[in-house]
Amino acid sequence: MKKDVTADATVVLDVVNLVVHFPVRRGWRRRTVVRAVDDVSFQIHRGEIVALVGESGCGKSTIAMAVMRLLVPTSGNIVSGGQDLALLRGRKLRAARRRLQMIFQDPFGSLDSRQRVYDAVAEPLIIHRIGSSKSERDEMVINALDLAHLRPPERLAEMFPHELSGGQRQRVAIAAAMVMQPDLVVADEPVSMLDVSARVGILRLMMDLRDRLGISYLFITHDLATAWVVADRIAVVYLGRIVEIGAVTTVVGAPSHPYTRALLDVTDDDSGEQSLRVLKGETPSALQIPSGCRFHPRCPRYLELGGPDVCRTMDPSLDAVGEGGDDHRCACHFAKVST
């Protein structure tokens, strides 16, 4: 089994058969359910960066929210630090959450505009009652700001969010996460609202923290090119299910699932031809997940093969592809074997 040098064998997060359903009302008295996350399993090792990639509405953010226990999963286990977060409540949940931190997409919305940088970073310490004195907390905050390359930290600590650029705000969010000394950081599209120049800096910082402190990331993005540069492994999500997962070089270099292929086609910025082969239609609603393989109504391979019955009737399981052991898995009846 291939293993990335930076990741060691310790599992920091083990998500097993995660299911998240949201009850909704359609019209008067008709109740139904949105299957936002439908049987998702994956692991993240210490120091590893796993990217969840997919279109909007595919459920990748819901997976992140469930991992953070910002919502209660319908079923499944979220194991971290020997505890199943899915079962925890109240004080125990809060204690377990210390080791998991989250960074959001919008650095303009995630900071309180009336709060100084110091207070934003110190707030989690106060909530979790960390640090016995003010001076001890001050030191922790300054260290976290320094770690996030907000320099000089003493001066930055006194600033308000409106005095900062988008990149600096995202660094404050990172500092607020780092002050808790987490094992895992869930980053939901952390750079997609930033300018190109700020993006590289934030990604570098995140990778630098991984290298120095062994922090793991669940990195959520719709951009495969970003996932390509930062992630060790990629999980491609379609309509609430992982359809392909594997080492980044395998998934990008030898994709097995036709949906991964389609995402790669539109991400490749030098395909030679101007007009792209693009999937038709939009992601179907998670209210009405198609029968059999949920991708078959849009699947180019299904069309190519003349519409085999199995795709319409049987939901494919996420099985190992080729000789790569469990490393590379794909949920397609006609998975291409990577070479």
Next chain:
Amino acid sequence: MNVLNVHDLSVEYAMNPGVLRAVDHVSLVVESGEAVGIVGESGCGKTSLGLAIPLLLPANATIASGSIEVSGEQVVGRSEVEVNLLRWTKVAFIFQGAMNALNPLHRVDAQILEAISAHEPDVPKAVAYAKVVELLNLVGIATKRARSYPHEFSGGMRQRVMIAMALACRPALLIADEPTTALDVISQAQILNLLLELRRTQDLSLVMISHDLAAIKRVCDRIVVMYAGIVVETGTTDEVLGRSSVVASPAHPYTRALIQAHPSLRRERSLSEGLAGHPPDLSVAIQGCRFADRCPDAQSLCREVEPPTITVSPGHSATCHFALGEAS
């Protein structure tokens, strides 16, 4: 004939105190049927340039110098009423995040109909409605979905509606500010394909403003790179950004840094050095080259003398002392 002829344009914002020159003596020509992409970081003046063309600048902005001709008609100095006649019919604008500008209370077809009847009041309603359906079909929305409300559409579909609306009065020029930025990858690709198709079938000229080099490369013939209010490089997209058979040869270090800052599946799995720092404050005078503070190759000459615009090859120029390798 040129669809757009911007000459020596400067746009200034009144600040308190002083002024900020967001666009500084910029010239831009778009030929009929051509698609030009404007790229750069936020705050480099690309949106101000785009907004100036149909005179849609905010109240605190003034056009300090230069002229703008749209389909041969001068825009600068015209009254609001006169410019209104040019908007939509000669030049249409799709704003950043425009898909959120649809009125949630009205059906999509009614909103496009309103746009048509506002500009062509004499057209009978039935004829105008037929046009609405034709426009929606043109952008890939089925007739049966014409009577939907905006909330029934995804972001990509709403962007299609905005494009249909922009095309309602058959403008010669469409200015699109970040048309794909808020969309996910598949919708982005669909919208870019649509723009390409419209260029071919509708004889449309396009100015596309974006920070997404991949999108520009896909749709545009020519690229204009802006930095700190000026054009630092212009050339064909093939020459500046490369295409499968053509090697990219950007001449300005800023363009090179922008390309490097963009993650690509075609390159190695590593993060570039990227672009450290920020664009300069435009409310104070800058001596020498505007990019010198962030430029990896800056020499003492760069900090003292403003660089000339040097022709690298026919149709390709860069505003850099070292555009040809050596100081000139």
